[in-house]
Amino acid sequence: DSGVTQTPKHLITATGQRVTLRCSPRSGDLSVYWYQQSLDQGLQFLIHYYNGEERAKGNILERFSAQQFPDLHSELNLSSLELGDSALYFCASSVSGGFHGYTFGSGTRLTVV
Amino acid sequence: GQQLNQSPQSMFIQEGEDVSMNCTSSSIFNTWLWYKQDPGEGPVLLIALYKAGELTSNGRLTAQFGITRKDSFLNISASIPSDVGIYFCAGQEGAQKLVFGQGTRLTINP
Numbered sequence: 001d002s003g004v005t006q007t008p009k010h011l012i013t014a015t016g017q018r019v020t021l022r023c024s025p026r027s028g029d030l031s032v033y034w035y036q037q038s039l040d041q042g043l044q045f046l047i048h049y050y051n052g053e054e055r056a057k058g059n060i061l062e063r064f065s066a067q068q069f070p071d072l073h074s075e076l077n078l079s080s081l082e083l084g085d086s087a088l089y090f091c092a093s094s095v096s097g098g099f100h101g102y103t104f105g106s107g108t109r110l111t112v113v
Numbered sequence: 114g115q116q117l118n119q120s121p122q123s124m125f126i127q128e129g130e131d132v133s134m135n136c137t138s139s140s141i142f143n144t145w146l147w148y149k150q151d152p153g154e155g156p157v158l159l160i161a162l163y164k165a166g167e168l169t170s171n172g173r174l175t176a177q178f179g180i181t182r183k184d185s186f187l188n189i190s191a192s193i194p195s196d197v198g199i200y201f202c203a204g205q206e207g208a209q210k211l212v213f214g215q216g217t218r219l220t221i222n223p
Contacts, residue, residue, distance in 0.1 A: 002155065033210075042119075043156070043201065043213040056210050090155050099205060101146045104155030 003027065006091050006105035014113055018079040021108045023091030025072055031055075031095075032074040033102060034066055037088040049074055081112045119202050119214030126192060127222050134200060134217040135186040142204030145178050145185040146211065150199045159200075160187070189219075197221050 003026035013019055025032050034046040045058035049068035060066075063081075068074040078085060088109050092102035119136045126132060136145070144163055148156035160171050162178035162185060169176055175188045185204075189196055202214040 002157070004155075035213075042215040045210060045212070048210060058210075092155070099144060101144075101148075101158045101161050101203075102211060104148075104157070106153070106155050 002103050002105060004091060004093050004103050004105035006089075006108050008108060009106065010109050010111075012111045012113060013081060015081055015083060017081050017112075018077065019081065019110065021076040021078070021089050021091075021110075023074045023076070023093075023105060025074070025091075025093030026103055029093035029095055029103070030072065031093055032068055032072070033092045033094070034060075034074070034076050035090045035092065037090060037107075039087070041087075043090065046076070078110070083112050086110055086112045117202060117204055117212055117214040119217055121217060122215065123218040123220070125220045125222065128192060128194060130192055132189040132192055132196070132219060133186060134202075135184060136202035136204075136214045137184040138204055139183070141182040142206065142212075143182070144205035145176070146203045146205075147174075147176050147185070147187045148201045148203060148213075150201065150216070152198070156201055192219075192221055194221055194223060 005024040007022045030051045032049045035043040046060040047066045048056040052068050063079050066076045088107045090107045092104045146161045147159045150156040160176040165182045166180045167178040173190045199216045201216045203211040206212050
């Protein structure tokens with residue numbers, strides 16, 4: 001158990017629908033990152049939040065949005081889903097002082113049918 | 114954003130063989146990291162490198178931060194079945210953002 005909790009583990013939904021993925025960072029970590037991993041692809045950075053504030057955006061579609069709440073958990077909202085949005089979505093967290101890499105959750109596998 | 118070129122994309126080896134993979138970048142990174150991803154799981158940090166030229170070991174794994182700060186390699190000695198998985202290099206871009214390579218898929222024949 002990495003300490004980063006992602007729910008749900010699997011999600012199957014239809015095109016056009018909206019889903020919310022949830023992430024709880026490790027205790028004490030203020031930063032949350034979201035990454036997308038498509039089949040046989042690397043990890044594509046979506047967005048970074050630090051203590052409730054958006055810090056950096058990657059190639060995140062306008063149909064996607066995220067937020068980090070006062071208790072530091074984060075949600076990634078995906079709307080108007082398309083078949084191509086099927087992927088693994090990972091959340092990671094990191095300590096606030098210094099930088100020693102990320103700790104990843106186990107991911108949410110999203111299948112859009 | 115920066116791109117990392119990781120090679121090889123896949124490797125098929127015999128158990129007990131040594132493995133070598135590397136990453137190159139067109140830009141300088143301040144930190145290089147190596148992760149391993151098992152099927153159905155998130156990547157797990159193996160080694161972090163913070164200084165150019167640094168050579169760091171973690172058991173049978175050895176990684177080096179290139180002197181130009183634009184490359185890194187990972188070696189695995191005497192491979193065992195549990196080494197199977199996808200290995201990712203990552204470079205630190207900006208304050209706390211990581212850029213990942215495309216991964217090296219390692220398959221081991223017993």
